[in-house]
Amino acid sequence: MKKISILLVAVIAAAAITSCKNADSTSKATKDSAQVPTAYAYTIEHPDNWEIGSSANTATALSALKSWEKGKFDECVKYFADTTQVMFDGMDKKLSNDSLKVLLIGSWNNYKNVSVTMKDWESVIAKDKSEEWVTLWYVQYYDDGKGAKDSVSVINDVQIKNSKIVKLAEYTRKFH
Structure with missing residues (x-):
């Protein structure tokens, strides 16, 4: 029985050592592959320039959108520079x-009601800290002034500086 216990301990120890060596080599391979430059089909001035950004910026962008969705325009423009x-x-x-407030009110006046279903968001900051952006992906459902229901897929790119929105770029795709 003693021989079986010693054999069992030896097998477990060998398995643990092998597992650790495999984990170390996997970790090293992952680090090495992350440092190898990728050959992209196109070139740009600053490739791979972004890091994960601030959740506070995400909150600003989401709050501005929620205020617009609810028709609270005085509140909405407080998030903008x-x-x-x-x-x-x-x-x-x-x-x-x-x-901007006049534009937002005018755009909302095309609708009887609006609702947003958020799909995803991402906050990024340039590695040199010169720019911060939040991208929102969502579906906007609405009833137009005549009662017709429709929806559109929307992407908002929002640049934030000093906790305020300084740029808003919106891209839409109408569903068919």
């Missing part, structure tokens, strides 16, 4: 906070 660049299909303008 004094001047914001807005980029929608067919529009690229810098607007004062007051002009």
Whole structure:
């Protein structure tokens, strides 16, 4: 019985040592492959420039959208800087906070009601800390002024500086 116990302990010890060596080599291989530059099909000035950003920036972008969804425009514009660049299909303008509020109210007036189903978000910061962005992916459901129901897939890219939205780029795809 004593021989079996010694044999069992030896087998377990060997398995543990082998497992640790495999884990170390896997970890080393992962680190090595992360340092090998990838050959991309296109080149840009700053490849792989982004790191995970601030959850506070995500909260700012989400709160601004929620305020717009609920038709609370005074609250919504509080998340924006004094001047914001807005980029929608067919529009690229810098607007004062007051002009932005007028634009948001005008866009919402096309709807009887609106609801947003959030799909995902990502906050990123440039490695040199020069830019911070939040991207939101969501579906917007709405009833137009005539009562017709519809929906659109939306991506918002929001640049945040000093805890305020300074750029808003919106991309939409209507469902068929």
